[in-house]
Every structure is written in structure tokens, then in C-alpha cells.
Amino acid sequence: MLHTSFIELDKQALNNNIQFIKKQLDADVRYSMVVKANAYGHGIEELLPAIEECGVTHFSVFSVAEAKRVHKAKKEECEVMIMGWIDHDYLEWAIENEASFFVFTLDRLMAALQQAKQMEKPARIHLELETGMHRTGFCADQLPEVFEILENNQEHLELEGLCTHYAGAEDYVNYDRVQNQIKAFDRLCKLFEENRFSPKYKHSACSAALFNFPETMGDLVRIGISSYGYWPNSETKMRYKMKHNIERDPLERILSWKSEIQSVNNVAENEYVSYGKSYLTNRPSKIATVPVGYGYGFSRTLSNAGHVLVGGKRAPVVGSVNMNMMVLDVTDVGDVDVGDEVVLVGQQDDQEITVSSFSDMNNSMNYELLTRLPHHIPRNVV
Numbered sequence: 001m002l003h004t005s006f007i008e009l010d011k012q013a014l015n016n017n018i019q020f021i022k023k024q025l026d027a028d029v030r031y032s033m034v035v036k037a038n039a040y041g042h043g044i045e046e047l048l049p050a051i052e053e054c055g056v057t058h059f060s061v062f063s064v065a066e067a068k069r070v071h072k073a074k075k076e077e078c079e080v081m082i083m084g085w086i087d088h089d090y091l092e093w094a095i096e097n098e099a100s101f102f103v104f105t106l107d108r109l110m111a112a113l114q115q116a117k118q119m120e121k122p123a124r125i126h127l128e129l130e131t132g133m134h135r136t137g138f139c140a141d142q143l144p145e146v147f148e149i150l151e152n153n154q155e156h157l158e159l160e161g162l163c164t165h166y167a168g169a170e171d172y173v174n175y176d177r178v179q180n181q182i183k184a185f186d187r188l189c190k191l192f193e194e195n196r197f198s199p200k201y202k203h204s205a206c207s208a209a210l211f212n213f214p215e216t217m218g219d220l221v222r223i224g225i226s227s228y229g230y231w232p233n234s235e236t237k238m239r240y241k242m243k244h245n246i247e248r249d250p251l252e253r254i255l256s257w258k259s260e261i262q263s264v265n266n267v268a269e270n271e272y273v274s275y276g277k278s279y280l281t282n283r284p285s286k287i288a289t290v291p292v293g294y295g296y297g298f299s300r301t302l303s304n305a306g307h308v309l310v311g312g313k314r315a316p317v318v319g320s321v322n323m324n325m326m327v328l329d330v331t332d333v334g335d336v337d338v339g340d341e342v343v344l345v346g347q348q349d350d351q352e353i354t355v356s357s358f359s360d361m362n363n364s365m366n367y368e369l370l371t372r373l374p375h376h377i378p379r380n381v382v
Contacts, residue, residue: 289325
């Protein structure tokens with residue numbers, strides 16, 4: 001094994017998730033799969049062909065850098081939409097390659113217009129509207145100027161979409177806030193209609209909004225975390241299962257992360273393990289090492305708290321997680337040898353280690369832990 005660990009991506013699980021989500025959509029709603037942050041840590045280049053085979057033809061990213069990676073990997077007929085960062089110097093690339101992009105400031109609108117005029121090719125824009133998240137988006141008092149620019153430059157600015165983003169649709173504690181945003185978005189969209197602007201898409205739904213507020217479906221949905229087999233949070237998962245009276249989780253995790261045992265040693269009782277004095281053996285113990293540490297995406301906060309799977313059993317991480325390795329207590333696992341498979345995330349026999357279990361242990365999120373997985377770890381579609 002050249003690398004110290006590897007990631008497997010389950011194509012069958014990917015297809016299951018995409019088809020399940022498509023069943024939640026009305027027939028004319030377009031599915032845009034969000035592949036920002038290296039496809040949520042899964043790997044853009046590795047996963048994109050498999051996503052296309054599952055019938056997805058629209059991809060959402062955050063930056064031009066990500067858009068370039070998608071553009072290089074995707075089929076010609078597939079589309080890419082940039083939801084965030086575009087330096088003005090790269091507007092030319094976006095317009096030339098027919099990538100659509102969010103516009104949420106007058107500065108960017110004017111820059112896109114100037115570039116489109118210079119190239120004699122229309123810019124495909126999605127105007128983001130401020131509805132109550134107070135992050136990015138045009139406020140209502142800016143719209144008259146926006147309308148004037150659009151009206152006078154229809155050959156240069158193609159209004160492909162109107163969009164917004166909800167401030168916490170995964171948590172019902174935010175119910176009133178989200179409802180106010182839904183009303184605000186509808187109100188602002190009507191202003192565009194009254195001024196005779198008809199975008200191709202009105203879109204606002206992410207994974208959480210789709211499941212918790214299906215009325216936000218619009219013409220296009222931007223689905224990220226659920227495409228990869230994870231719920232936005234446990235509340236959304238339980239609400240869906242209760243509503244539909246099902247026991248089995250309809251989403252399946254795509255990603256498994258694996259390594260192998262590097263060494264096995266016997267350690268006497270009352271001996272400290274790894275750096276410092278955070279773990280003291282309380283019996284004669286069998287201690288194993290795995291060549292993965294916080295430098296490879298396995299958080300140091302899992303010291304003396306995490307578990308992995310070895311021999312079909314859970315083995316606790318003991319002592320401090322090092323930069324390049326972790327230490328396991330495999331005393332209760334049975335026969336353990338150098339080279340045995342170690343599952344950091346995924347299934348082994350009837351046991352499973354989930355990303356959610358990591359997040360529960362260190363107060364993080366599925367999103368955060370997945371996107372921390374280093375790019376250099378090999379990813380293979382199986």
C-alpha cells in the first residue's frame with residue numbers, strides 16, 4: 001500500500017441516494033448536485049463520472065477553481081453553476097465556458113456586464129436575493145437599479161435564475177425565520193415578474209429545505225450532503241422517518257475510509273501509552289498502531305475517545321492521536337496481525353463506524369469532518 005490509507009466510494013449507494021432524492025421532486029424540478037469542497041471530501045474527479053451515470057447533469061460549486069475541475073471532468077452536455085467566489089479576472093473563463101454564476105453585488109453585476117460586452121457573449125447569471133440570512137444577496141432597495149441594468153442589457157446578461165439560501169432549515173427552532181425567508185423570496189420574485197423578467201429557475205432548496213420545507217422546491221434544488229448519504233442533522237432524519245413510518249434509513253453512505261495495522265506490541269499493566277500521560281493501561285494490553293493521524297484527517301480531538309473497526313470489532317483509540325499515527329487497544333479483539341484491515345469510517349462485518357459518530361464525539365458536523373479529508377488520500381469508486 002503506497003499511501004497510509006485509502007477511501008472507497010460506493011457507486012451503488014450513490015445511485016440509491018440520487019434516485020431516492022429524485023423521488024422527492026416534482027417531475028419538472030432539476031437536480032443540481034453540490035460538489036463543492038472536493039465533493040464534500042469524496043473527490044470531484046473520482047466521483048463525477050459515477051454521478052453522471054446516475055442521471056445528474058447539473059453541478060453546483062463554490063469557486064472558479066472548483067468549476068474548472070468539474071468542467072475538465074464532466075461530460076460536455078452537463079452544466080456547472082458557481083455559487084460563490086469569482087475574482088473579476090476569472091469572469092472571462094466563466095462566460096467563455098458557459099458556467100452560470102451567482103451575482104449578489106452591483107459590483108459583480110457590472111463587472112459581468114462589462115466582460116460580456118467585451119466578449120460579445122452573454123453572461124449566465126443567477127441573482128441571489130437577500131431574504132433574511134444577512135450574508136450575501138441583493139436587498140429590496142437595490143432592485144430598481146438591478147432592473148434598469150437588466151432591461152438595458154438583455155443581450156449581454158442572461159437571467160438564468162433567482163435564488164436565496166435559508167438560515168438553518170435543518171432545525172425547527174429556525175421555523176419562523178425560514179418561513180419569513182420563504183415569504184420574502186416569493187415577494188421579491190414577484191417584483192421581477194412585475195418588471196417582466198422571467199428567469200429559467202427560481203431556486204432556494206438545499207437538502208434540509210427539501211425535506212423540511214418541500215414547498216421551497218422551486219424549479220431547481222441544490223442537493224449536497226444528502227446526495228452523499230448523510231442527513232443535514234439527526235432531527236431531519238427522524239422527522240422524515242416518522243412522517244413516512246419507516247425504520248430503515250433510506251440514505252446510504254458512499255464513503256468508506258480504510259487503513260491497516262502497522263505494528264502490534266504487548267504492554268504491561270500501569271504503563272503510559274503514546275505522548276504524555278493521558279492513557280494508562282489498567283491490565284496487560286495488546287497495543288496496535290495505525291499509520292493515520294491528525295495530519296491525515298483523523299482529528300486529534302478523538303484522542304482517548306474515537307473507535308475504529310478491527311477484526312469485526314470496535315477497538316478504542318488510546319492516548320493522543322499523533323500527526324502520523326494513532327494507537328489502538330486491541331486486547332479484546334483477538335488475533336491481530338500487521339497488515340490487518342482497519343476501518344476508520346464504514347462497515348466491517350456487522351459493525352459500522354460513521355462520520356456522525358465522530359461528530360458526536362468532538363462537537364463537529366458531518367460536513368466539517370468529511371471536507372477535512374485530505375485530497376492526497378486515494379479515492380476509488382467500487
